[in-house]
Amino acid sequence: MAESNALRSQRWLANDDFRTFNHRSRFMQMGYERKDWEGKPIVAIINSWSEFNPCHMHFRQRVDDVKRGVLQEGGFPLEMPAMSLNDALVKPSALLYRNMMAMEVEEMIRCYPVDAVVLMGGCDKTTPAMLLGAISAGVPAIFLPAGPMLRGHSRGKTLGSGSDAFKFWDERRAGLISEAEWDGIISGIARSPGTCMTMGTASTMTAIAEALGMSLPGASSIPAVDAAHQRMAAETGRRIVAMAHEDLHPGRILTREAFLNAITVAMAMGCSTNAIIHLIAMARRAGQRQVGLDDFDQISRQVPVIANIRPNGDSPYLMEDFYFAGGLPALMSRLGAHLHTSAATVTGQSLHANLSTAQVCNDDVIRPLERPVYPEGALAVLRGNLAPDGCVIKPSAMSAKFLNHRGPALVYDDYPSLKRMLDDPDADVTENHVIVLRNAGPKGGPGMPEWGMIPVPLKLVRQGVRDMLRISDARMSGTSYGACVLHVAPEAYVGGALAFVQTGDIIAVDVPARHIRLEVSDEELARRRAQWQAPQARFSRGYGRMFTDHIQQADQGCDMDFLLTQDGEHAREPDIF
Secondary structure, three states: OOOHHHOOOHHHHOOOOHHHHHHHHHHHHOOOOHHHHOOOOEEEEEEOOOOOOHHHOOHHHHHHHHHHHHHHOOOEEEEEEOOOOOOOOOOOOOHHHHHHHHHHHHHHHHHOOOOEEEEEEOOOOHHHHHHHHHHHHOOOEEEEEOOEOOOEEEOOEEEOOOHHHHHHHHHHHOOOOOHHHHHHHHHHOOOOOOEOOOOOHHHHHHHHHHHOOOOOOOHHHOOOOOHHHHHHHHHHHHHHHHHHHHOOOHHHOOOHHHHHHHHHHHHHHOOOOHHHHHHHHHHHHOOOOOOOHHHHHHHHHHOOEOEOOOOOOOOOOOHHHHHHOOHHHHHHHOOHHHOOOOOEOOOOOEHHHHOOOOOOOOOOOEOOOOOOOEOOOOOEEEEEOOEEEEEEEOHHHOOHHHOEEEEEEEEEOOHHHHHHHHOOOOOOOOOOOEEEEOOOOOOOOOOOOOOOOOOOOHHHHOOOOOOOOEEEOOOOOOOOOOOEEEOOOOOHHHOOHHHHOOOOOEEEEEOOOOEEEEOOOHHHHHHHHHHOOOOOOOOOOHHHHHHHHHEOOHHHOOOEHHHOOOOOOOOOOOOOO
16 A cells, blocks of 8 residues: 555645645635545545436435545545536537536546545446546546436336337327326436436446446446445445555556457447447547457457347336346356456456356346347447448347348438428338438537437328438437437548438448448549538537537547547646645
8 A cells, every 4th residue: 555645635735835835724724624634545526416417416415425435444535516418408419518528527637636536427428528537637536327217107107218208209299199198208207316227328338337447346237216326335435545545547447458348248238329439439548549440340249238128129127127137247247258357447356356246136137148139239330432430320229121221312411401301291201211311420410419319200100110221420319229320430521421422322231241332433422522512610619619620530439639648648747836
C-alpha cells in the first residue's frame, strides 16, 4: 500500500505554503477538519442525478450509501455534480453531448485534488461518457450503475420500456388500441427509478462496464430500487478507497483483452447497436486503437445470444428476470473459453476469480450455449459500395425474411419529409421497398439521432406488416427491433455513398454474407458524386460548432479528434502554485 504522501491530493494539501493554506482554509470553510482529509484518499463521487433524468432519480439518496462505504474504509468522500443525459428528453440527440460530458468528467477530475473517483451513471450515453472521461483522467475509478427499473405493467400485461412502446404504438396507429388502454400503457410502462429494463443501450452499456472490469461483479444487473443496490453502492465506496492506495487506474484494467471480453458479453446479451460506437470510442481513448468493427463481426460469428431478454426474439423476460437468474456473472460463467479470464478488474482480482461463485438460476432466461436464443451474436457488420467503412444491423431482433433482401429504394433527405410519408395512409410504398433516410449521421443529424428506428409506414401497418428493410446513417434505440441497417459510414452529410442513392435504385442486403450493395455502376456513382453539393452547416457557434468540426465517423466511435492521444496517455497534471 502506498504511503499517504503519495496520494495525489497531497499536492494540494500537504505543503507549508500560501497555496496550501488557501486550500485548507476552503475545506474548513465547508465545516471539515484536518483529520477529515489528512492521510486519507479524497474520493470524488461524480453524480449525474438530475430532476430531468428519471433513470437517476434514486441517485440523490444513493450517493449517501457510497459515502458510507468510503468513510467506513477511511476515505474522504466529496460529491461533485455532472451534467445528466436523459436519452428520452435530450434533443436532438444525447450522443451530441456524450463527448461534452466526457470532457467535463475528465476536467473535474484533473483540476481538483482527487485521488480516486466513483462514477454514478446509467442512462445510455452517461455510462460511456463517464468512462471516457475517467480513462483520459487516469486516476483510479469505479463505475456504479444506476440499475434497471422494475417491470412495467398494464391491464395484466408485462411491459418492457421502449420495446413495447414501439410495438403498441403501431397498434395505436392501426386503430387497435383505445384511448384508455393507451393511457394505461403510458402510465404503467415505467414505474420506478432506473434505466430501461429491456436489453437497450442502458443495460447494454452498464453490462459492458462490468465486463470491462470497471464495476463490481453483478453490479449492472441489480434493479435500481432493490435493497441490494444500496449494499452494492456502499461496497463500491469501500472498494474505491483501496483502489486509491493501489493506484488501480483504468489504464491497468482496460487492455485489448478487456475490450474483447466486453464485445463477447455484448454479443451474448443481445446488445444494443449503440454498443459498437461506445466501445470503439473507449478503446481508442484507452490506447487500444486496433479494436474495431472487425472484432465485433468476428466475435458475433462465434458467440450466440444466450440472454433471453426483450427485444430479442419473442422473449417474455426483462432485466429483473435476468437479475434473479444470476445476473451478468452467471451469463459470463457460461461463456467459458470465449472470455479472457485472466483480465484485471476493479476488485483487484482477475475475472476468473470474480466468476468463481457465479451460478445460473434459470436456464430459460440465461440459456446454455447449445440452446441459444439466436445462433450468432446480436449484431452483424455489413460492408459494400453503400457503406465502404461499414454499417450495422441487429439480426437477433428482426424478421428472418429480410436477412437476404433486394428491393427498390425510397429516399428521404430529412426526417420531416420521411414522417409525412410514414403517416400517409395512401403512400406509394410496399413491404418490398427499402426506406432510406440520410443526413442523420454524426455531423448531419447532428449527433446521430435515433431516427434509424424508422416506423413501418401507416399504410403497411394497417395491412398487418410489422417489419421491412430500412437504411440510414442514424442510430436506433437499443430497445428497438426490426430490419434496420444503421451507422452507414461514411455518412451522407460528408459525401458518403448514401448521399448518391436515388428513389428507385435497387439495394441488396445479404446479412449472412455481411454484404450491402447499391446496384448502380461505379461510373454512375462517380457522376452523381461530381454533382453532389454539401449540405448547409448545422451550427455556426458554440459546442455544436466544435462538435461538427471535430467529430469522427461512426466506425471510429464518434469521438472528437482532439480528445485522442497516440497511446492513450493520461491528461497532463495541473501545476499548483
